[in-house]
Amino acid sequence: MENQFDVIIVGGSYAGLSAAMSLGRSLRKVLVIDSGKPCNIQTPHSHNFLTQDGKTPKEISTIAKGQVKKYATVEFCDGLAMQGKKTENGFEISTRRGEIFEAKKLIFATGIVDEVPNIKGFWDCWGISLIHCPYCHGYEFKNKKTGIIANGERGFHISSLVNNLTDDLTILTRGKADFTEEQFQKLEKNNIKIIETEIDEIQHQNGNIETLILSDGEKLDFDAVYGAFHFKQHSDIPGSLGCEFTENGHIKIDNKQNTTVPGVYACGDNSCAMRSVANAAYTGNLTGAMVNMDLTNEGF
Incomplete structure (x- = not known):
């Protein structure tokens, strides 16, 4: 696997996969890093998601990942992202296994952990x-x-x-x-x-x-x-990069999914109080489009 990408997506559940599909369809070179530990891992059925009502979360994510894998410019890394830093040309993410990947843009679809x-x-x-x-x-x-x-x-x-x-x-x-x-x-x-x-x-x-x-x-x-409980971010990397948070602990974003750090975006549960599969898929799709637009404007 090469280590240079247009976009690195940290988190490969519904929001991350949706963002990856959006970017893959625009031929962006994307890496999805996922540790395989979604917060709804033992939920028996997912509901209130049109066309997917009643399926298990695993069924939905398996179908989604299979569809995203059809896009040749999207790659996957099964592992845990541990550190991130700003570089001259973008960002660098390192995993627990010591792998190092670089990208122009970062998307965090890392979810939250209930306390x-x-x-x-x-x-x-x-x-x-x-x-x-x-x-x-x-x-x-x-x-x-x-x-x-x-x-x-x-x-x-x-x-x-x-x-x-x-x-x-x-x-x-x-x-x-x-x-x-x-x-x-x-x-x-x-x-x-x-x-x-x-x-x-x-x-x-x-x-x-x-x-x-x-x-x-x-x-x-x-x-x-x-x-109904307090939560914490599943990943410490957004905070280490300087992303600001809301009073409730979500990553602060604008209406285009930008965090307060230029080039860093967030989607899904880590940045929105509406915790649902449908909303995660929507915010991921929107984030992919916004990142592609920013890459387009910078390179056109």
Whole structure:
């Protein structure tokens, strides 16, 4: 494999593959570096993506990668990007194996990592019946007994959306509830219960939630539980290059997917609060087009 490219894309899930396809169709020489660890790795089905509704995330990404591989100017590197630096002609990315690649432009489609609570059974259920998005998974749990592990603005926001999907809704704040008086009133008006006790364990069968055991010994049965948590960037490289971040921790971008570092772009979950396969594919497609336009303007 050569080490000189027009564009290096760090991250080869939906956003990265979509950007690669857009650039490959413009005959740009592209390298996609991917570690193969998407955040939805154990999610059984993906939804709310037209033509792909109900397929597994793996099915969608396998089809996508197969289609992108048909473009001769797109190459893949299975590995973890570890470092990045600015060079005289663009950028340099090095991998864990010591490979070094150079490109005129960089696209980060690296996603995020949820900072989830240390609750026994949590990870076994995460993405299966312990879910993050009403749009992605809510319909499958409509009219079910549902919990929300969240507090404050996050908890209030999710409860307002999920309230349309079920009449049996409980917010588990894992500490003193942090809502405004107006929010408390709205939650009460909609018969949404609030429990402040800490959660010790999630009992389940193959990731399907059955019971939450609280620290005081109380047991609560649920069919599904939403979780809203803080996150961190999956990759440290954008920050090391000088990219700025929003208050919420996303990579700051403009409406053309530019970061605050010229020549560096971002797409997908790392730079957008709307976490869905469809949105990742869209932002990746847009980013590819914007990068191609910038390369065109510089070289034409």
